[in-house]
Amino acid sequence: MLLAQASLRDELVSWSWISERWDQVWEATLNHLQLTVVAVGIGLLIAIALSAVALAWRPAYAPITWVTGFLYTIPSLALFSFLVPILGLGFVTAQVALVSYTLLILVRNIVAGVDGVPAAVKEAADGMGYTPLRRFVAVDLRLATPTIVAGIRIAAVTVVGLVTITALIGEGGYGVFILDGLRRRFSTPIVLGTVLSVLLAVAIDIALVLVERALTPWARRGVRH
Amino acid sequence: MDALGELWDFLSTESNWWGRNGIATRTWAHVRISVLALVLSAAIAIPPAVVLGHIKRGGLAAVSVVNIGRALPSFGILALAFPLSIQLGLGLGFWPTLVPLVFLGIPPIFMNAYTGVRGVDPGVVESANGMGLTARQVLWQVELPIAIPLMVTGLRVSAVQIVATATLGALVGFSALGSFITEGIAQFDDGKMLTGGLLVALLAILTEVGFSLLERSLTPWSRSRRGTEIVDEGSETPTQTAPAVPGRTVT
Numbered sequence: 077m078l079l080a081q082a083s084l085r086d087e088l089v090s091w092s093w094i095s096e097r098w099d100q101v102w103e104a105t106l107n108h109l110q111l112t113v114v115a116v117g118i119g120l121l122i123a124i125a126l127s128a129v130a131l132a133w134r135p136a137y138a139p140i141t142w143v144t145g146f147l148y149t150i151p152s153l154a155l156f157s158f159l160v161p162i163l164g165l166g167f168v169t170a171q172v173a174l175v176s177y178t179l180l181i182l183v184r185n186i187v188a189g190v191d192g193v194p195a196a197v198k199e200a201a202d203g204m205g206y207t208p209l210r211r212f213v214a215v216d217l218r219l220a221t222p223t224i225v226a227g228i229r230i231a232a233v234t235v236v237g238l239v240t241i242t243a244l245i246g247e248g249g250y251g252v253f254i255l256d257g258l259r260r261r262f263s264t265p266i267v268l269g270t271v272l273s274v275l276l277a278v279a280i281d282i283a284l285v286l287v288e289r290a291l292t293p294w295a296r297r298g299v300r301h
Numbered sequence: 302m303d304a305l306g307e308l309w310d311f312l313s314t315e316s317n318w319w320g321r322n323g324i325a326t327r328t329w330a331h332v333r334i335s336v337l338a339l340v341l342s343a344a345i346a347i348p349p350a351v352v353l354g355h356i357k358r359g360g361l362a363a364v365s366v367v368n369i370g371r372a373l374p375s376f377g378i379l380a381l382a383f384p385l386s387i388q389l390g391l392g393l394g395f396w397p398t399l400v401p402l403v404f405l406g407i408p409p410i411f412m413n414a415y416t417g418v419r420g421v422d423p424g425v426v427e428s429a430n431g432m433g434l435t436a437r438q439v440l441w442q443v444e445l446p447i448a449i450p451l452m453v454t455g456l457r458v459s460a461v462q463i464v465a466t467a468t469l470g471a472l473v474g475f476s477a478l479g480s481f482i483t484e485g486i487a488q489f490d491d492g493k494m495l496t497g498g499l500l501v502a503l504l505a506i507l508t509e510v511g512f513s514l515l516e517r518s519l520t521p522w523s524r525s526r527r528g529t530e531i532v533d534e535g536s537e538t539p540t541q542t543a544p545a546v547p548g549r550t551v552t
Contacts, residue, residue: 088384149509150502151465157482157498161304161491230371237374241469244486254380258472263384270377277372 090264101272108249108276111239115171116232119178126179127186128212137187144180152177152241160245170242177238178231185227189220222295225288229281236277240269250276307492308499317496322476328500331467331477335508338399338463342406343456350411354418354448355440363415370408375466378405383473393474402466406459413455417448450520457512464505468497478504 094101126144130137147155152173159169193216201215217224243251253269256262289296311317318324353359382397391397421444429443468479478501485494 146506149461149505151468151505153465153468153479153482154498154501154505157485157494158502160486160494165486233371237372237376240374240376243376244472244483251374251376254374254377258380258383261384261387263381266377266380266384270374270381273374273377274372281372 088263089267093264094268101268104249104252104269105272105276107247108236108239108251108273111167111170111174111242111247111249112232112235112276112280115174115235115239116178116228118171119175119182119231119235120228122175123179123182123186124217126183127190130183130187131190131212131216132208140183141180144176144183147176148180152238153244156242156245165246167247169245170239170247174235174238174242177234181231181234182224182227185223185230186217186220189223189227190216192223193219218291221291222288225284225291229284232280232284233277236273236280240273249273304491304495307490308495309492311490311492311496322480324481324496324500327477327480328504330475331464331479331501331504334395334399334402334470334475334477335460335463335467335504338402338406338467339456339460341399341403342459342463343410345403346407346411346455347414347452350414351418351440351445351448354415354420355436355444357419359415360419363412367408367412370405373405375401375405375462376469376472379466379469379473386473394470395475397473398467398470398475398477402463402470405466406463409458409462410452410455413458414448414452417451417455418444420451421447450516453512453516453519457509457516460508460512461505464508465501468501 126140130140155173155176156169159172163169163172190212197215197219198211201211206215239247239249240251240254242248243255248255250269250273253265253272257264257266257269312324316323320326350363353362378401379398382401383393386392386397386400418440425443425447426439429439434442467475467477468482470477471479471483478497481493481497482501483497485491485497
């Protein structure tokens, strides 16, 4: 292939190479976004369940943070190596690893957020006849939105960066460009993949800020909860 | 399980331990580059963080450094070092691994050192001033000692990240523990892959636990709870409660 001859003597970024590949860039963007959204979504569901357990029964909080903290500490490549023999190379392995990295951040923020809801508000909801589950979903989680969204933002930005590494097990969105560049010793795809990953992280972060504003109309009216 | 048998086979074969690409050599290479990177990151990050914290300026810089650090994909940064280092004639392996490690290790150390010095109770500083201490003495004798536990937290966060990222050095030709994983994946050798994964995970956890113990010994007054991690100050709404979050990106 002609491109294989593109060597390091060329400029750092070959714009023509990129402009010939918008289709690939778009495809990788969708792939990257999908991997991120699925991981954060599943992570959020699991984290809400774990937080509900921890909030209902305090002694569970320490072991939950211990286990999720343990998962957070294991380097992704090591985690992949444990999962590949069981789940093979691909989407499921990538997702299990990505989800496991979101849990610590999300659980901590959900618990901290719900803890921050004033006791009087919780009592009022109880007095209005809310069941514990309904109160948790409709009052506690809702009022904890700013803190929870702060956690989701960190989790999402973290996952966007991590998705690039999943290229090593056959997934990876923009990571596919990075890996391709490494293998062919061609800097353009590496720069492209890295820059796009940062841009996507920033874009998702901004999107989440807007979501938070939409979900917390009371914050704009200057009413403090 | 089959994979566990293969892991045991790989680990119990003595020739896999010694020699240029043996377990012992690669573990030592992994540890050495990690320590070196951590020391360099600290040397670069701490002085400006302490000065800025002391004069109480640069909060925006601190937040930006951390946020950018979080958004940068470490895989991309490492891969990027590869062509650059070839162009600069530094070759493969050591340099294109070390430089990104130092770079990625800076944000958590910087943030924690800054927050630590900046966050010292103004009343404490005032009484020190009242006792006639000069600004320099306040920094050395009051602010720094109070900030040290938080600085150690920053070092812990960075150290774990550096150990994890050094694994990716395998991709730019640095022969360390990550090489077992990438070679294992490429050669469909589960035993080799798991050996790398196990050792990297152990090293990361040992690093985390070691620094946690150090933190705890420095803060005897807060035995009851785990050391405070850096808080997320990246949010636009300063009034909201900022919960403790880990300040590093995972690698």
